[in-house]
Amino acid sequence: MMKSIVPYIFVYISMLSSFRLSAQDQEPVERKADVSFQRQEYARAAALYENLLHTHYGKRHAAMLHQRLATSYRGFNQYGKAAYWYEQVLKDSSAVPADRLNYADMLKSLGKFAEAREQYLQYPDQQRVAMRIHGCDSAVLWQSLPVRATIVNVKGINSSSNDWGAVKYGRQLVFVSDSMRGDMWFVKGSRRRYYRTNTGFGKIYTAEDLPSGTGYVKDFSPRINNFPYHTGPLCFSANGDTAYVTVTDPQRRISFNKKEAPVYGVRHHDLVLFIKQRGQWQGPIPFPYNSQEYSTEHAVLNSAGNILYFTSDRPGGIGATDIWYCEKNVDNSWGTPQNCGSSINTADEEAFTVTAPGDRLFFASKGWPGMGGYDVFCTEGSKNHWSAPMNMHLPFNSPGDDFYYFEDGDGKGFFSSNREGGAGGDDIYSFSFPPAAPVIPVLAPLLRIPLQVDICTTSSLCVYLFNKTRGVGWCYVILPPYGEIEAKLEPDANYVLRLHYANRVDSVEFSTKDGVDSVYKKICR
Numbered sequence: 001m002m003k004s005i006v007p008y009i010f011v012y013i014s015m016l017s018s019f020r021l022s023a024q025d026q027e028p029v030e031r032k033a034d035v036s037f038q039r040q041e042y043a044r045a046a047a048l049y050e051n052l053l054h055t056h057y058g059k060r061h062a063a064m065l066h067q068r069l070a071t072s073y074r075g076f077n078q079y080g081k082a083a084y085w086y087e088q089v090l091k092d093s094s095a096v097p098a099d100r101l102n103y104a105d106m107l108k109s110l111g112k113f114a115e116a117r118e119q120y121l122q123y124p125d126q127q128r129v130a131m132r133i134h135g136c137d138s139a140v141l142w143q144s145l146p147v148r149a150t151i152v153n154v155k156g157i158n159s160s161s162n163d164w165g166a167v168k169y170g171r172q173l174v175f176v177s178d179s180m181r182g183d184m185w186f187v188k189g190s191r192r193r194y195y196r197t198n199t200g201f202g203k204i205y206t207a208e209d210l211p212s213g214t215g216y217v218k219d220f221s222p223r224i225n226n227f228p229y230h231t232g233p234l235c236f237s238a239n240g241d242t243a244y245v246t247v248t249d250p251q252r253r254i255s256f257n258k259k260e261a262p263v264y265g266v267r268h269h270d271l272v273l274f275i276k277q278r279g280q281w282q283g284p285i286p287f288p289y290n291s292q293e294y295s296t297e298h299a300v301l302n303s304a305g306n307i308l309y310f311t312s313d314r315p316g317g318i319g320a321t322d323i324w325y326c327e328k329n330v331d332n333s334w335g336t337p338q339n340c341g342s343s344i345n346t347a348d349e350e351a352f353t354v355t356a357p358g359d360r361l362f363f364a365s366k367g368w369p370g371m372g373g374y375d376v377f378c379t380e381g382s383k384n385h386w387s388a389p390m391n392m393h394l395p396f397n398s399p400g401d402d403f404y405y406f407e408d409g410d411g412k413g414f415f416s417s418n419r420e421g422g423a424g425g426d427d428i429y430s431f432s433f434p435p436a437a438p439v440i441p442v443l444a445p446l447l448r449i450p451l452q453v454d455i456c457t458t459s460s461l462c463v464y465l466f467n468k469t470r471g472v473g474w475c476y477v478i479l480p481p482y483g484e485i486e487a488k489l490e491p492d493a494n495y496v497l498r499l500h501y502a503n504r505v506d507s508v509e510f511s512t513k514d515g516v517d518s519v520y521k522k523i524c525r
Contacts, residue, residue, distance in 0.1 A: 451488065
């Protein structure tokens, strides 16, 4: 009898030991995942959390894992996976309104505009999502009316990684890539992997832009790329002797031994200058308004070279990141940064500025009505006086992120996008307009019919005037107790006024057809 019991005891002890070993093995995975998440190393964190899903630990902490998987995939633009996990998060009682907002954003970035709109309408703060809803409505119309332009994926320079931010420097095409290819020089002692996206660090490359295509891709400058983390994008002065380069702050000391502390998330971006002397780049020279408390990045000069525009999340802004400017003083120093104002900045993110002739500014925004994440917009003006931003529409914008629109003259240029069908993450696309087509795809309509709207309200109100015929609109903010909108309308067009209250959206439709010479509306609800 004892002989028959012993094998069972042995098996039981073996199973118990295996269970304990398994539990011990899972604890480090959980710990590694949490540390990576806290460091904002989202690609690494997502892989580790996926491994934990079907374990005993994963089943006990399912809600937390779903939330962190959703956040992680959103953190490196994996829209499909992020949408899936946000959908799971919303099934749990611990979900918060921000989860629904993020879920809607991911659906919009997948081109699921009707589903995204449905989720936005369930978000409690309708003023917060007013522009997003307008973007969903407009995207459907824009898809049926694409701009007449040809876009081509620049396969000669795009890789399976991220390639973006192309500008011209003489005959060279200069751009940012995290592919770490060719003769790129690694900075000794730098980290070789950026675990937020599980790629290399971005560096600046160059290739000749030839009529037959792009030439050999190589390191733009070992001196300019001599930073341990991200380098780029950059812009050049008109004569090409000065480069304004965005770099990840290399001076801030962050211990790699403190496992709970973020490594990348707290590093800000700085602007540094390089001067070309005798054919060699000299520098870096720090921009005087850098700070370890916020970022200063994505610089571009106006055509005269006396105004520098850049992106920053510095205090005093309107949204998450704003476009700012500095004016050059008589001694060639730069004046105090000023905000470009609410004509172009929103409560969300504006970035990736590029100037063009005619006092035009191209920028990417998540705040104005668009098709996806970042959309490209064009405005005219200077400093803090700008025309209403115009969405560049298809094919320049897509459900993904579209940004860094650069004109090369004669109706040609480049822009960057992570849209479906590319070679990797972000890709560089060339574009060209037909000879008779305008450079700005959306022409201003003939606005001659006066509109006056008187509004009574007990709280601040976002009012969106939308031209349904053209698919363009304008936003107005009305403060209590009374506000007025005055505008000029296009004849023979259909319009809608959308009033975004805190808990509902009211619409008033009207038309300027049949010889209407003026429009007046009074709304008191």
